[in-house]
Amino acid sequence: MAVTIGDLGRTTGTKVETIRYYERIGLLPAPPRTDGNYRSYGAAELARLSFIRRGRDLGFSLDQVRALLALSDDRQDDCADIDAIARRHLEEVERKLADLTALRRELKGVISSCKGGAISDCRIIEALGPRAV
Incomplete structure (x- = not known):
């Protein structure tokens, strides 16, 4: 199986520029x-x-x-390092979700405080802080 960069991109849903970038930074070997x-490109690159x-x-x-690619090269090693990377990533995702939940709550509160009317009385603008005059 030998395919062009365009075929590889279509098969994986990856832009050609991204594939070239991955090659430049060493994530993909130069074909x-x-x-x-x-x-x-062959099956290994795919x-x-x-x-x-x-x-x-x-x-x-x-x-x-x-790091995951490097660790996955030795199939007989213990997967503790891979697990640690995934767990740290999950912690970061959970932190971001908590931040987004707090942001959503705050935005809902600000939006619900808006009663319409003149911009000079707008609660949303007021909640954003003082304006430059």
């Missing part, structure tokens, strides 16, 4: 080239890019994905 100097995409879809940073 072999055809006689016409086109990149030629699997690796799919792994990267899934990691990114789950919100892992590029550094975390890089």
Whole structure:
């Protein structure tokens, strides 16, 4: 199976520019080239890019994905380090969710305090703080 960068992108839902970026930063190895100097990708690159995409879809940073890829290379090692990365990421997601929940509550309160009328009496503008005059 040899596919072009465009085919690889369509198969994985990844923009061609993103694939090239992943190659530049070392997440994807540089693929072999055809006689016409086109990149030629195989099943291994497809699997690796799919792994990267899934990691990114789950919100892992590029550094975390890089670490997960490195750790996954030795299939016999204990997965404690992988578990630790995932747990730290989950903690960060939960912190962000708590922050967003508080933000939603505050915004709902500000919006519900608005009774309409003149902007000079707007509770939303007032809640944002003093305005420059």
